[in-house]
Amino acid sequence: MADEEGQEMAEEEVDQEAMMAEWEAMADAEEGGEDEDDPMAAAMGGGSSRVLDQSEIDSLLGVDDGDGSDEDGHGIKAILNSALVSYERLPMLEVVFDRLVRMMSTSLRNFTSDNVEVSLDNITSARFGDYLNSIPLPAMLAVFKAEEWDNYGLMVVDSALIYSIVDVLLGGRRGTAAMRIEGRPYTTIERNLVERMMHVVLSDLSAAFDPLSPVTFRFERLETNPRFAAIARHGNAAIVTKLRIDMEDRGGRIELVLPYATIEPVRELLLQMFMGEKFGRDSIWEGHLTAELWQTEVHLQGVLDTVELKLGDILNWTVGSRLELNSSPDSKVDLHCGEAAMFNGNMGRRNGQIAVRIADKLIRQTDVEDDA
Structure with a gap:
């Protein structure tokens, strides 16, 4: 009985050794496959090492290859240069x-x-x-x-x-x-x-x-x-x-x-690209706009006089009511463009139509403030 038990234990030890050898072979095969598929895994693996060539070292350090195509650099050089100042070009x-x-x-x-x-x-x-x-x-x-x-x-x-x-x-x-x-x-x-x-x-x-x-x-x-x-x-x-x-x-x-x-x-x-460049201004466009403004038609209104009345008095007006103006035939008439007073002049008649001869240019309040 003792011989049989010893023989069984020896067989178990042989089986375990064979199993360990099989596992090691499988592990080596997997590491070999990873090394073939991933060069970085081979370089960083504990069992094997890979030496970087000069081009890979230059790429890692950000060394320019001499063609001048990459001015900002890359790799470690780009990290170091990130602390530098970069300003607008003049x-x-x-x-x-x-x-x-x-x-x-x-x-x-x-x-x-x-x-x-x-x-x-x-x-x-x-x-x-x-x-x-x-x-x-x-x-x-x-x-x-x-x-x-x-x-x-x-x-x-x-x-x-x-x-x-x-x-x-x-x-x-x-x-x-x-x-x-x-x-x-x-x-x-x-x-x-x-x-x-x-x-x-x-x-x-x-x-x-x-x-x-x-x-x-x-x-x-x-x-x-x-x-x-x-x-x-x-x-x-x-x-x-x-x-x-x-x-x-x-x-x-x-x-x-x-x-x-x-x-x-x-x-x-x-910041100009060439001498004499003007920012926000175009002399050609300014000249064209000025020429078009001189040809623009505007509507003028002749105002004989202005009177302030209460709204109740105006509502009580009927057909035939008369409004008295504080002006005479010799009084000057104001010419307005919209709400802006432009000129004043004498009213008369020309070719059967009422006409106004401009006498003075009215000074607006905004012009006085600008001069001040």
């Missing part, structure tokens, strides 16, 4: 800065007596505090005031352009890069030379805005520490315009920062 501002580029090319050539090429890199919007923190030092920052707009702007000149201007104005040799000496403050000579260049740029900037709205940009002060050049709150939005200045093998960048509060007085003008 078409006329691009026209103004294109005009500035052409004017600066001429004025800086005369200023440096060298071949100068000015190009516009881009026009972007940023928070003023974020821009101040991103300025590469050392640099010179010029605070200027827009007199007519009663607000301030900022001009940033990087170190490469500073040394290039100093080298050109002091007779540096052509064909050699400007020598940079980092780790020391700018000297008085360097500050004065760069300040002269800033005056030239501000003069051109004022001239570039003249066709749109006359404004004078006046130089206020020169700073080397961005903390002392805070002209707006750190959370305020600003327009950042980056200009590239090349003088053969030398050059650098100038960045113009205009807070939105500064350009608010001319915001409607900057």
Whole structure:
């Protein structure tokens, strides 16, 4: 009996081992099927791993593939950029800065007596505090005031352009890069030379805005520490315009920062698609409407006199009742268009019909209030 019981227990253990082996095979088959149907399941599965290729990594990180078709980005880059400010586009501002580029090319050539090429890199919007923190030092920052707009702007000149201007104005040799000496403050000579260049740029900037709205940009002060050049709150939005200045093998960048509060007085003008565009007005339609109004027929009423009576007296009138007017044959007659009094004149007769010769134009009460 003992042998039979031992034999039965051995058979049960063999059956359980066979069943476990069958379950494991079924589980492997299911995992294999999921991996074939779902690549992400294979990549995230505990038993197997899948390496992402470069295109998938770029798509996840939001890296542009170089065609420039996706300007806003995607993936992680889109999440990071969601905290940035996005503001309305000002078409006329691009026209103004294109005009500035052409004017600066001429004025800086005369200023440096060298071949100068000015190009516009881009026009972007940023928070003023974020821009101040991103300025590469050392640099010179010029605070200027827009007199007519009663607000301030900022001009940033990087170190490469500073040394290039100093080298050109002091007779540096052509064909050699400007020598940079980092780790020391700018000297008085360097500050004065760069300040002269800033005056030239501000003069051109004022001239570039003249066709749109006359404004004078006046130089206020020169700073080397961005903390002392805070002209707006750190959370305020600003327009950042980056200009590239090349003088053969030398050059650098100038960045113009205009807070939105500064350009608010001319915001409607900057929203124009072309110079001279008028919002809500059409001169052609105005001329057509004026011509049609001059040809419009209106009905005039001649009023001899007006008398105020009680309603009971009027109801008691019968055929033959007489109403006496306080006017004589020489009294003037008022001409009304609707309820508006227009003219008065003398009544007479012409070609067998009653006529009125206009003598004066009546002044309405609304006209008197408007003049006041």
